[in-house]
Amino acid sequence: MALLFVAGDQGIKEKDLAGLLEIDSAALRQNIEELTVKLLTDADSGVQLVNYNSIYKLVTKNEFSELLTKYFKSGLGSKLSQAALEVLSIIAYRQPITRIEIDEIRGVQSSGSLNTLLMRKLIKENGKKNVPGHPNLYVVTDEFFDYFGIKSLKELPAIEKFEDDSKVGEINGES
Structure with missing residues (x-):
């Protein structure tokens, strides 16, 4: 999960993630499935794992959209110019x-x-x-x-x- 976190919006391609973790694609998919279920079922987790065109990334759960919109509108989510x-x-x-x-x-x-x-x-x-x-x-x-x-x-x-x-x-x- 740390790799996915630091990859941010870019995400990580499936083959690159498997290479970094030094596991084959089948083992990676099993680990990804377990992490996906874990994040979705954890009520305390605000993130979920998604796969877009064989690129994995962490994104925020939809139920937090209103709170996150409020955060970014407040200016607190931006760096100082x-x-x-x-x-x-x-x-x-x-x-x-x-x-x-x-x-x-x-x-x-x-x-x-x-x-x-x-x-x-x-x-x-x-x-x-x-x-x-x-x-x-x-x-x-x-x-x-x-x-x-x-x-x-x-x-x-x-x-x-x-x-x-x-x-x-x-x-x-x-x-």
Whole structure:
């Protein structure tokens, strides 16, 4: 089952699966049948084994379609975009910070990324800046620390390290 899991949407051709497991096609089909029955009858399993044109793959059971649709619509099932990661890193290093300050650093508008990060609960509003318009201030959340597997902002690399690395590239004639 581990091979089928890591194969993902691609699946594995029957002959390749038999070769990897070092068994003949008859033995493979018997094992596949046993696994198929096991997954279908296990109420705690959300996956089933399917065969499309001699390609085996694990797919989610139909009865979970509504829950999975809700999950993907929430945005939780998607990776963070490069823009969202940029905004998140700016907030982590410069918090508390406003959207306008983030936009000035990036040189582009950041409200879409901010909305994504707020929805994912990686950042939160933390008061208002005492300037005209009183814009929101943003900071990272506990979910940020969980997402990146760190305990504090002190574990982030020193920003000077990135500045030094970019100067090394300039010295070597790289850009």
